[in-house]
Amino acid sequence: MLKGTQTWEFQNQPSLLSTGVVGGPFEKKGRLAEDFDRFYDDLWMGEDTYEKANRLMIEDAVKLAVEKGGLQEEQIQFFLSGDLINQITPSSFAARTNAIPYLGIFGACSTSMEGLALASYIVDSGGAEYIVTGASSHNSAVEKQFRYPTEYGGQKPPTAQWTVTGAGFSVVGKSLPGTGPMPKVTSATIGKVIDMGLADPFNMGGAMAPAAADTITAHLKDLGRDPSYYDLIITGDLAKIGRKTTQELLQQNGISLDESKFQDCGLLIYGQDQPVQSGASGPGCSATVLYGHLLNQMKKGVYKKILMVATGALLSPLTFQQGETIPCIAHAVSIEYI
Structure with missing residues (x-):
């Protein structure tokens, strides 16, 4: 399975069975809006803090991915998730909600592929049949933690980037015969x-x-x-x-x-x-x-x-x-x- 010094090659080639993708109002105005499953009308998303809104996105994206895969949360063996907030609390609190055995991961903006690599390794080796993995971020929550609250209106240089408000999750599972290309x-x-x-x-x-x-x-x-x-x-x-x-x-x-x-x-x-x-x-x-x-x-x-x-x-x-x-x-x- 190990190729060279840093690469895993998966013999059983785990499948991305289904996905759940949600975004904020700014993302709804973007170029890829048609590829999201759901948008929120504002950054609060019915919560009283941006961090709680971040948690809600994770919960909704996971639920969408599981439901679109024709599964129940009880059928998912592990939940791998991460975000940018201190101690990845949105992910951990979402794990409290869905009660799926949880591995919290942090790789900053690389978290999505860290999770997919680990989930694929576990499924490929027979450690699970279904894993939900993904990552999320919330513009206002992240800006408040790493820079300035958005209400401050601080000027940014041209090199700066805009933190996406969104969450994307996938159900990773065994490749099943007779299902066609995936x-x-x-x-x-x-x-x-x-x-x-x-x-x-x-x-x-x-x-x-x-x-x-x-x-x-x-x-x-x-x-x-x-x-x-x-x-x-x-x-x-x-x-x-x-x-x-x-x-x-x-x-x-x-x-x-x-x-x-x-x-x-x-x-x-x-x-x-x-x-x-x-x-x-x-x-x-x-x-x-x-x-x-x-x-x-x-x-x-x-x-x-x-x-x-x-x-x-x-x-x-x-x-x-x-x-x-x-x-x-x-x-x-x-x-x-x-």
Whole structure:
């Protein structure tokens, strides 16, 4: 199962059986609105705090994924989830609600693929029949924790990114015979923590780019593949600056990516008329784009093989206040419609 030094190749190829994708009012105005299952009218979502609203999104997305898969929550063996709020409390409190055996995970904005890699490993090895995994973020909750409350109206530089309000979850399960083509997880590359000394929390894309390039390079090397193997290599939330930097770093590693086949979720989710500076970010970015838009595109025959590379900046308000630089990571998962 282990290929090279960082990659798992799944012999049984777990399937993405069903998904649940929810978003906020700003995402409803974005380019990928038709790929969401549900939107909320405002950021409060009927709750009295943004953190509780974050929890609600997770609960709703999980419920949607399970119901769309024709399952009951009692049939799900494990629930893998993460978010950006202190001690991932929205995920933990959602686990309190659904009562599914829970593994809380944190990889910042890389959490979605960390969860999918782990869920696929467990299912592939026979450790479970069904696992729900995904990630979420809430713009106002995250901004309040890492920067300034949105009510403050602080000016952001062009390098800044807009945290997605959304949650994306999938039921990962055994591939069943006779079900026809489905999106299946064929491999996963676990990234290393890379820190190039950047310390600007308003330039997450630039900080995360070296981790993305390192993981993509490792994935292709471990499996002996050329980038042309994939119809699409897509990063989580590098946005404008990070995407360009990653391309340059990959070229230094001897890897040339076709512009049309190398995209970023943070550049897809919002329209050009939406004021998101460099692009989108947050664990909910890659989770909603993958489990909504990209899987729908695969079902339509647009893509057959995708490498999803979610990136994360592993800082906290405390480390920033203590003058630390920003360590980053990226996890890659290959999904094939077979």
